[in-house]
Amino acid sequence: MISLTQTPHVPGEFTIRPMTPAEIALALDWAATEGWNPGKHDPQCFRAADPGGFFIGILRGEPIACISAVAYDNAFGFIGLYIVKPEFRGMGFGLRIWQHAMAYLGKRNIGLDGVVAQQANYRKSGFKLAYRNIRFQGVMTGETHADVKEVATLPFEQLLAYDARFFPSRRPEFLAQWVGQADAVALAVVSEGRIKGYAVLRACREGCKIGPLFADDEHIAGHLLGALAARFPGQLISLDVPEANPAAVALAERHGMTRIFETARMYTREAPAIELEGVFGVTTFELG
Incomplete structure (x- = not known):
């Protein structure tokens, strides 16, 4: 930011x-x-x-x-x-x-x-x-799902390829650090051997932040959001959502999160050709 x-x-x-x-x-x-x-x-x-x-x-x-x-x-x-x-x-x-x-x-x-x-x-x-990003915040009641796995159990190349659908560049060095950092949980939804979504929740100076939250659809994103909240019960959680993805906004609101502030996502050229409909939470305002 x-x-x-x-x-x-x-x-x-x-x-x-x-x-x-x-x-x-x-x-x-x-x-x-x-x-x-x-x-x-x-x-x-x-x-x-x-x-x-x-x-x-x-x-x-x-x-x-x-x-x-x-x-x-x-x-x-x-x-x-x-x-x-x-x-x-x-x-x-x-x-x-x-x-x-x-x-x-x-x-x-x-x-x-x-x-x-x-x-x-x-x-x-x-x-x-390009569009606005909205920070949502709230304390959620989580729930676990059988299709949610630890990211650490998955082949890293598979995770890297999935991440590249929703981010403008492959970022292997960053991603390896991000999903493996201390005081964090990285989860994925896997079906028939394929990643359908993944998300990371990390501890912050105050409360926690989820990012990224990438998923094939709103249903899968909801599973990940609930599973992460279940790991940190009672914690204040922030989620940065692209307003250009109405399903992501609806997901945050359905989980009782409230809007805190917004940012302007801007580019010097055209907006990158990513699958924005699968971005339910950006990784971080500082790094994109």
Whole structure:
């Protein structure tokens, strides 16, 4: 998730470089302060997506700004984790690190989940609105189903191929970390040896988040949602749903979840050709 800072004045002694692993953790601490509620193990999972795609801005030795610009392959990238410390906003540092991230991703189709009110600023950088993502939140009563399996029991290549139907790029390094992280549950619905859907629930600074939630249909997505909720009874769970998939919105509402806020999913080119009707929950606003 990002919010764009623009101003023409840029003081000197400001440098931008790739983050160290410890600085990625620092950036997620800043994200927590902004109210974005990152997952407990997001730093190592995020870094696996593109170790060189996380940047920090340093002013006279002090980290004051950050951004992620993950290059998934030669055709697709995603910008997020864009933060300037409050006392340094309005000085041009945000624009500088934004331009650095955009240059890193080059001619790729670039996506982002941004603050809806900032769409005009994103358009100035070439982004076009694709649809809105809505964050739903609630405490659900879960239930288990016989067709739900642990993702760890499935061939990874099979999971990777299924994931690629709903995401613009294959992401093996990230996915391996994501489904295997601590304080998380990764489940799949399997029928006749084929994956019909999968989802991950991870513990966050507050409560839990589900993402992704990919499924062949609403019925399968409901099985996964219920099975995950059963593993974390009484927990506040968040789910980020593409508004362009009415079945996903209906699923969240049917489980008693309420809308918290929304983001604008935007791309520099046309929206990628994914099976959006099977996206019942996006992986993360920071990485797409």
